[in-house]
Amino acid sequence: MRITTTDDDETWFTLADGADRSTVEATVRAALVAQRDRLDRVEIDIVSDDDWPVAVLDAVRAAEARLSALRSRGISLTLDPRRDADFGLALTLAPFSIGCSGYDDGGGGPVWSVNDTGTSATFRLTAAEASAVRRAVHGGGGDTERLIPVATYHLGRRDLSYDVVGGTAPSDERWRPPDGWRAHERTVRLGDGADLWEDASRAVLSWGVKTRSGFAVDPPPEPGQVVRAGERFWLVARLGPLRVREPVQVVEVVTTGRRAALAYGTLEGHPVSGEEAFIVSRSDDGTVSLTLRSLTRAGSGRWRALFPLVLLLQRRYRRRYLRALTLGAR
Incomplete structure (x- = not known):
C-alpha cells in the first residue's frame, strides 16, 4: 500500500510504530472528535484484547446493555455520533476495542478505523482535521510526531536497494564514482x-x-x-x-x-x-x-x-x- 487519497485535501494517516499508550489514546480520540461532523455512524466491537480499564467499565456496561436490548448475538454495536450519548461511548471505548470504524455514508466510506486496542489505526483527514488532531494530542501531552501519513509509514518498511550509499559524494568538489555503475x-x-x-x-x-x-x-x-x-x-x-x-x-x-x-x-x-x-x-x-x-x-x-x-x-x-x-x- 502506498497512499490513498480521495481528493487534494484528504490523506490517510496512521500512528508510527512505538507510539506510547497515552499518545495512542489521545490520537484516536482527537481524530474521532475532528471527524465527528462528517461521521454518520460508528461501529464498535464491545470486546478488548486486554482487560477493560477500570475507568471505562461503566461505558462497557452501558454498551453491553444496549447490545442485550437489541437481542443481538454479535459483539458489534452501531452508534450514532450525532447523539452525545452515543458519541461519548465511542470516545471512551475506541482506544481499547478490538475493532471500531467510523463511516461517512454520503460517499466517503470509512474515514476512521481503530483496531487491536489502538495498535492499528488509520484516519482519513483533511489538512484542517490533521492540524486539529495534532493540537489536541500536543495539549494532552502526547507525541504529535507519531501521527504520520500512511505513505511515510510504508516507506519506513523498505530497505535501500543499493550498497554504495553516499557514492555521489555531494560534499566533494572532485568525484570518483565507484566501479560497476x-x-x-x-x-x-x-x-x-x-x-x-x-x-x-x-x-x-x-x-x-x-x-x-x-x-x-x-x-x-x-x-x-x-x-x-x-x-x-x-x-x-x-x-x-x-x-x-x-x-x-x-x-x-x-x-x-x-x-x-x-x-x-x-x-x-x-x-x-x-x-x-x-x-x-x-x-x-x-x-x-x-x-x-x-x-x-x-x-x-x-x-x-x-x-x-x-x-x-x-x-x-x-x-x-x-x-x-x-x-x-x-
Missing part, C-alpha cells in the same frame, strides 16, 4: 550574486530541482523547510495519464557557505537502483553553479525489463534538472 556528472552555470546563491541553495535543499522539473513530492515539505538526512519520500512523476511513484531516502545533506547539496538513494520498489545528488556551489568570484551526479543500475522485478525505457526518461529529466534552477532562480 552507470555514472553521470554534469555542471551548468546558473549566474552569480548572493541573492541567486540564497535562492538556489534554498531550492535545492527543499526538492526544488525535482518539483520544478515536473515531480511531486509526497509528503510535501512545509514551505521554507529543508530536507534532513534519513527522511523518506515518494517522488511522483506524471507520464501522460500515468503516475510513477518512486520511493527514496535522503542519504546526505550538505550546507556550507559555498556548497548546498541533497543526495538521495533508491528504496525497494524504485524503477532503478542507485543514487542521485543535486549540488549548488559558489566559487571565489561569486559564480553559482548546479552539478548533477548520479549512479544508476537496473531496478528489480518488473522494472528490470523496462530499464532501456527508464534510461530514456532519465536523460529527459536530466535536461529538466539542469534548467530547473536557472529558470526558477531568475
Whole structure:
C-alpha cells in the first residue's frame, strides 16, 4: 500500500510504530472528535484484547446493555455520533476495542478505523482535521510526531536497494564514482550574486530541482523547510495519464557557505537502483553553479525489463534538472 487519497485535501494517516499508550489514546480520540461532523455512524466491537480499564467499565456496561436490548448475538454495536450519548461511548471505548470504524455514508466510506486496542489505526483527514488532531494530542501531552501519513509509514518498511550509499559524494568538489555503475556528472552555470546563491541553495535543499522539473513530492515539505538526512519520500512523476511513484531516502545533506547539496538513494520498489545528488556551489568570484551526479543500475522485478525505457526518461529529466534552477532562480 502506498497512499490513498480521495481528493487534494484528504490523506490517510496512521500512528508510527512505538507510539506510547497515552499518545495512542489521545490520537484516536482527537481524530474521532475532528471527524465527528462528517461521521454518520460508528461501529464498535464491545470486546478488548486486554482487560477493560477500570475507568471505562461503566461505558462497557452501558454498551453491553444496549447490545442485550437489541437481542443481538454479535459483539458489534452501531452508534450514532450525532447523539452525545452515543458519541461519548465511542470516545471512551475506541482506544481499547478490538475493532471500531467510523463511516461517512454520503460517499466517503470509512474515514476512521481503530483496531487491536489502538495498535492499528488509520484516519482519513483533511489538512484542517490533521492540524486539529495534532493540537489536541500536543495539549494532552502526547507525541504529535507519531501521527504520520500512511505513505511515510510504508516507506519506513523498505530497505535501500543499493550498497554504495553516499557514492555521489555531494560534499566533494572532485568525484570518483565507484566501479560497476552507470555514472553521470554534469555542471551548468546558473549566474552569480548572493541573492541567486540564497535562492538556489534554498531550492535545492527543499526538492526544488525535482518539483520544478515536473515531480511531486509526497509528503510535501512545509514551505521554507529543508530536507534532513534519513527522511523518506515518494517522488511522483506524471507520464501522460500515468503516475510513477518512486520511493527514496535522503542519504546526505550538505550546507556550507559555498556548497548546498541533497543526495538521495533508491528504496525497494524504485524503477532503478542507485543514487542521485543535486549540488549548488559558489566559487571565489561569486559564480553559482548546479552539478548533477548520479549512479544508476537496473531496478528489480518488473522494472528490470523496462530499464532501456527508464534510461530514456532519465536523460529527459536530466535536461529538466539542469534548467530547473536557472529558470526558477531568475
